[in-house]
Amino acid sequence: MEHTLLDFNLRVMAPELIIVSAAALLVILELLLKESTSRNWIGWLGLLAVIAAGVSVGMEFGHPPYQILNDSYRVDSFSLAFKALLLGGGGLTILFSLAGGKNEQPKPKGEYYILLLAALLGGMMMVSSADLLALYVGLELLSLSSYILVGINKRDRHSNEAAWKYVVLGGVSSAFLLYGMSFLYGLTGATNLFAIQGKMVEMVATQDQAYIYVSLFLMMVGFGFKIATAPFHTWTPDVYQGSPTPVTIFLAVVSKAAAFALVARVLLIAYLPLVSTGAWNEIVSWLLMILAACSMIIGNTAALRQTNAKRLLAYSSIAQAGYVLVPLSTLGFVGFDLFPSLFYYLCAYLFMTAGAFAVADCIAKSCKNDQISAFAGLSRRSPWLAGVMTIFLISLAGFPVTAGFFGKFYLLTSAVGSNQAWLAAAMILTTIVSYYYYFEFIRQMYFRAPDLAAPRVSVSWAAWAVLAIGVTGTLALGLFPDLLLHELGKIDWHSAFAQAQNAIRQ
Amino acid sequence: MNLSGEFIAFFVLSVMAIGGAVFMINMQRVMHMALALAFTFFSIAGIYLLLNAPFLAVIQVLIYTGAISILMLFGIMLTKHRYEEKSAVARWQGVIGFIGVACFLGVLMWTIYRTPLLSGQGNPKDFGIHQLGAAVFKEYAIPFEVASILLLVALVGAVILAKREENECS
Numbered sequence: 193m194e195h196t197l198l199d200f201n202l203r204v205m206a207p208e209l210i211i212v213s214a215a216a217l218l219v220i221l222e223l224l225l226k227e228s229t230s231r232n233w234i235g236w237l238g239l240l241a242v243i244a245a246g247v248s249v250g251m252e253f254g255h256p257p258y259q260i261l262n263d264s265y266r267v268d269s270f271s272l273a274f275k276a277l278l279l280g281g282g283g284l285t286i287l288f289s290l291a292g293g294k295n296e297q298p299k300p301k302g303e304y305y306i307l308l309l310a311a312l313l314g315g316m317m318m319v320s321s322a323d324l325l326a327l328y329v330g331l332e333l334l335s336l337s338s339y340i341l342v343g344i345n346k347r348d349r350h351s352n353e354a355a356w357k358y359v360v361l362g363g364v365s366s367a368f369l370l371y372g373m374s375f376l377y378g379l380t381g382a383t384n385l386f387a388i389q390g391k392m393v394e395m396v397a398t399q400d401q402a403y404i405y406v407s408l409f410l411m412m413v414g415f416g417f418k419i420a421t422a423p424f425h426t427w428t429p430d431v432y433q434g435s436p437t438p439v440t441i442f443l444a445v446v447s448k449a450a451a452f453a454l455v456a457r458v459l460l461i462a463y464l465p466l467v468s469t470g471a472w473n474e475i476v477s478w479l480l481m482i483l484a485a486c487s488m489i490i491g492n493t494a495a496l497r498q499t500n501a502k503r504l505l506a507y508s509s510i511a512q513a514g515y516v517l518v519p520l521s522t523l524g525f526v527g528f529d530l531f532p533s534l535f536y537y538l539c540a541y542l543f544m545t546a547g548a549f550a551v552a553d554c555i556a557k558s559c560k561n562d563q564i565s566a567f568a569g570l571s572r573r574s575p576w577l578a579g580v581m582t583i584f585l586i587s588l589a590g591f592p593v594t595a596g597f598f599g600k601f602y603l604l605t606s607a608v609g610s611n612q613a614w615l616a617a618a619m620i621l622t623t624i625v626s627y628y629y630y631f632e633f634i635r636q637m638y639f640r641a642p643d644l645a646a647p648r649v650s651v652s653w654a655a656w657a658v659l660a661i662g663v664t665g666t667l668a669l670g671l672f673p674d675l676l677l678h679e680l681g682k683i684d685w686h687s688a689f690a691q692a693q694n695a696i697r698q
Numbered sequence: 699m700n701l702s703g704e705f706i707a708f709f710v711l712s713v714m715a716i717g718g719a720v721f722m723i724n725m726q727r728v729m730h731m732a733l734a735l736a737f738t739f740f741s742i743a744g745i746y747l748l749l750n751a752p753f754l755a756v757i758q759v760l761i762y763t764g765a766i767s768i769l770m771l772f773g774i775m776l777t778k779h780r781y782e783e784k785s786a787v788a789r790w791q792g793v794i795g796f797i798g799v800a801c802f803l804g805v806l807m808w809t810i811y812r813t814p815l816l817s818g819q820g821n822p823k824d825f826g827i828h829q830l831g832a833a834v835f836k837e838y839a840i841p842f843e844v845a846s847i848l849l850l851v852a853l854v855g856a857v858i859l860a861k862r863e864e865n866e867c868s
Contacts, residue, residue, distance in 0.1 A: 197839045212847065219854070264840045303858045310851045317844055326841040333848045340855035379813075402809040 200260040204252065204267045207245040207275060208316055214241030215309040222302035231301035232290060238305040239286045242312070246279040259692040262384050263322035270688030271320035273535060273680075274453045277542060278319065281445035282312040284546050284658055288553075289438040291654035304344055308442065311337035315450035322461060324373050324383040327454060331369075331418070334450060335362050338443060342435040354434025361417065361427045369414025375407035376462060385461040386691055392465040405475065408463060412479060415458075418451040421483045421517060422490035425510045429498075432506035433562075437553035440502065441546045444509045449538050456520060456534075460689050480521030481615055487514025488622040495629045501552040501564050504629060505545070508588060511626060512541055515619065518603050522610035532680035533602035539676065540587065540595030540669050547662025548584040550655055551577060558649040567633055569642025574649040578637045580659050587666045589630040590623055595669035708748055715741035728774050736767035750822040753830065 202209075218234055225231070249272055257268035286308060310333060317330025339362060343355025377383060380391035395404060416424035432440045459476065466472040491511030498504040516537055519530035554577065555570070556562040571578040587594035590601075600623065607616040651659075669676060718738030725731045743758035787795075834842055 196836050215847075219850070261840060262837055264838060303854055306854060307851060310847060313844075313847065321840075323838075323841070325838055326844065329841045329844045329848065333844060333851065336848060336855070337851050340851070340859065343859060346859065400813045403813045406806065406809050 195261060197261060201258065202260075204255075204258050205260070205265060206248040206252075207279070208313060208320075210241055210245040210248060211309055211313045211316065214238060215306050215313065218302065218306050218309070222306065225302070231305075234302045235286055235290045235305045238309055239283060239290075241309065242279050242283045242286060246276060246283070249275050249279065257687045257690075257692040258694055259322070263386060263692070264326040265317075265320060266322050266692055267320060268687040268692070269683040270453070270457075270531070270685055273683060274319040274449060275316050277449050277535070277538060278312060278315045278446050281442065281449065281542050281546070282308065282315075284542075284661060285438050285442040285446070287654055287661075288441060288546070288550055288658045291652045291658065304341070307337045307341050307344075311341065311442065312446065315446050318450045319453040319457075322385040322457065324377065324385065324388075324458075327458070328370065328373065331451075331454065332366065334447060335366065335418075338362075338439070338447060341439045341442070342431055344439070345436055348434070350434035351436070352434075354431045357427050358431045365414045365417030365424070367414075368410050368417075372407045372410030372412075372414060375403060375410065379403050379407065385458065388462045389464060392462060396465045396469045396471070401471070404463075404466070408476065408479075411458065412483070415451065415455045416483055419448055419455065419513050419517075420510055421513050422486040422510060425487065425490065428510055429494075429503045429506040432509070433500060433503045437502070437549055437556075440506075441549050444506075444545050444549065445542050448509070448513060449542070452516060452520075452534075452538065457688065459520070460523070464689070477521050477523070480517055481612065484514045484517035484521055485615060485618045487511060487517065488618055489514075492622040492625045492629075496625070498629070499563050499565075501556065501562055501566070501633075502549070504564065505548055505552060508626065508629070509545060511622065512545070512588075514622075515600065515603055516541070518615065518619065519606045522606050522612060522615070530606050531685040532677055532683075533599075533606055535680055536669070536673070536677060537599035537603055540599040540666065543662045543665030543669070544584045544587040544594075544596055547580065547659055547666065548588060550658045550662065551581045551584065554651050554655055555649055559646055564632060564636055566646075567636040568640040568646075570637040570649070573642050573646065574651075577649055577651060577659075580663055581637065582634060583663055583666055585630045585633055587670065589627050593667070593670045595666045595673075597670060598673040599669075704748060708745065711741045711744040711748070714738075715745065729771070732767060732770045732774060735770070736763055739763045739767065751825075753827045 214237065218237060221237075222231070222234060252267060253269070253272055255267075257266065259266040286305065289304065289308070314330045314333030314335075314337060318327055318334065321327050321330065339355060339359045342358050343351055345351040376388060379395065380388045382388050382391065392404070395401065413424065417427070420428045432443065435443065463472070463476060466476060488511050491507050491509075491514060495504050495507035495511065498507060516534060519534040523530055552562075555566050559566040567581075570581070583594065587596035590596045590599075600619075604616055604619055607619060715738050718734045718736075718741060721734040722731050722738065725734055739758065739762035743755045743763065746752075746755035746758055
């Protein structure tokens with residue numbers, strides 16, 4: 193029985209449809225506008241679309257999972273939760289983009305917001321599909337829009353270099369990912385992840401499993417690049433440093449979260465039969481754990497030597513990616529209950545990373561200096577900004593009363609619970625190393641005399657709005673972690689890895 | 699080994715494809731590289747024909763041999779470039795790269811030959827253009843639509859990156 197798109201209830205696609213129609217509408221409006229008209233309100237419309245999509249995501253919670261056309265689109269609690277996270281990150285990015293003054297913003301402003309919306313749509317497809325083809329198209333939509341966004345400041349040499357590096361290395365990683373997917377397709381003859389799982393059950397019973405591992409390793413290379421884990425991280429510092437800061441926030445938060453959802457979905461559906469043979473714990477888990485440990489160690493030690501604020505934060509985000517990989521890698525030992533801790537950490541990461549990058553951007557713009565030394569004496573020049581930055585930094589470092597502390601705490605318990613003591617030890621040791629460079633910021637801000645020639649730090653109201661959201665989120669998650677964890681515990685994460693009801697009935 | 703016409707055609711086409719690829723790497727001038735690459739693409743189209751995939755062969759000629767090669771030639775002609783650029787890669791890097799790729803190829807070949815993937819002969823009639831169209835517009839309608847947005851993004855991106863601004867002072 194073949195189905196067409198119109199046989200399904202398309203209302204579940206509302207968030208995507210809102211974003212698509214907003215992007216299409218804005219393309220046309222942008223064309224009709226006069227050259228001299230301000231493009232800021234395109235950003236406002238984009239923000240409105242993101243909020244509307246967020247509301248429709250919120251309204252879909254609680255419904256049973258639903259799939260369209262062989263899971264090429266599926267809506268379940270997992271995808272809804274991630275979609276909410278992505279929309280939050282995208283909204284913050286757009287809000288922060290509105291902050292820049294006349295000269296600081298990326299030049300083609302109308303197109304900038306359209307590309308952001310398109311990238312967001314790609315990310316949303318990545319989290320709400322269980323079909324390799326749809327997942328890959330979503331990933332490419334996100335990547336392609338990001339390449340252009342990174343290089344949108346044509347006059348900026350750093351931006352150009354970053355865009356080149358990103359497009360070349362991103363293309364290579366996509367090729368690896370696609371090659372791995374093609375092996376999986378050749379092995380099973382299906383692009384649907386559940387169909388692949390079904391075939392995989394037969395495959396793991398036979399002797400020849402080398403093919404499965406070839407596809408797995410190739411895909412992990414691509415995944416490792418997309419979530420920026422060591423040893424596939426070399427592009428991250430250059431790209432994060434060179435791109436306009438709103439784009440950096442987008443890459444660090446939205447792109448990474450969407451890639452995590454993709455990795456979780458592909459590994460936990462297609463390769464799940466490996467768990468029953470024990471191969472998961474022997475190979476897949478170790479692969480992920482080595483990636484996680486490498487990212488923590490390389491990210492944190494390389495950050496020690498950085499003097500550029502954005503570059504340092506980029507290395508810190510590599511280390512954070514390593515922490516986030518921990519629950520996924522220990523999953524074979526502990527079970528499915530790790531998603532709340534993973535998701536909690538991603539939420540905390542969203543608030544603190546966006547905030548820290550925003551502060552670094554405000555200071556770099558005002559002082560025309562993007563080194564850490566530009567932070568010198570900030571507590572006297574601009575005490576509020578220094579206070580806000582301190583909150584983000586102690587959260588990134590993982591100190592109590594902030595979101596980062598509980599996030600790391602839950603990740604650590606999952607590492608300990610899996611009896612992988614060395615991984616827990618690596619987490620603790622690298623966290624201690626990270627104190628050094630996070631406190632370098634604080635030392636500069638509080639214990640250094642301000643440069644007398646340094647100009648006043650001007651922070652626009654939109655930047656204040658982003659900082660306020662970041663601080664509120666970081667502190668609220670830190671002071672009342674149960675609020676979110678309780679909700680996350682109620683979410684049925686298993687539904688993401690099981691067939692939807694309407695797929696079984698067919 | 700029986701020397702059928704199909705085998706001879708496959709042999710000639712694969713030699714052409716591999717030869718084109720080798721020439722593409724070793725040529726000195728960029729223009730020659732692009733032509734060698736087009737040659738490879740064309741030979742691959744022939745191999746598709748041998749495999750009973752005429753639609754794929756036509757698409758290969760249209761997109762790769764036609765569009766992509768022409769795009770490259772235009773790109774080369776419209777931009778300034780120096781012939782005989784010194785390669786920035788050191789000799790030991792090349793050696794290490796070669797060893798790495800050779801190992802990777804070895805592992806792949808070993809895996810492919812070990813795994814029995816024979817699942818009987820398919821009927822070419824079951825995999826015609828009709829079925830392809832039905833699959834793209836029925837089962838894969840959503841990825842297809844997203845791909846159209848992907849193309850829109852590529853178009854917008856190409857325009858904003860290549861457009862010369864009015865008030866540009868260069």
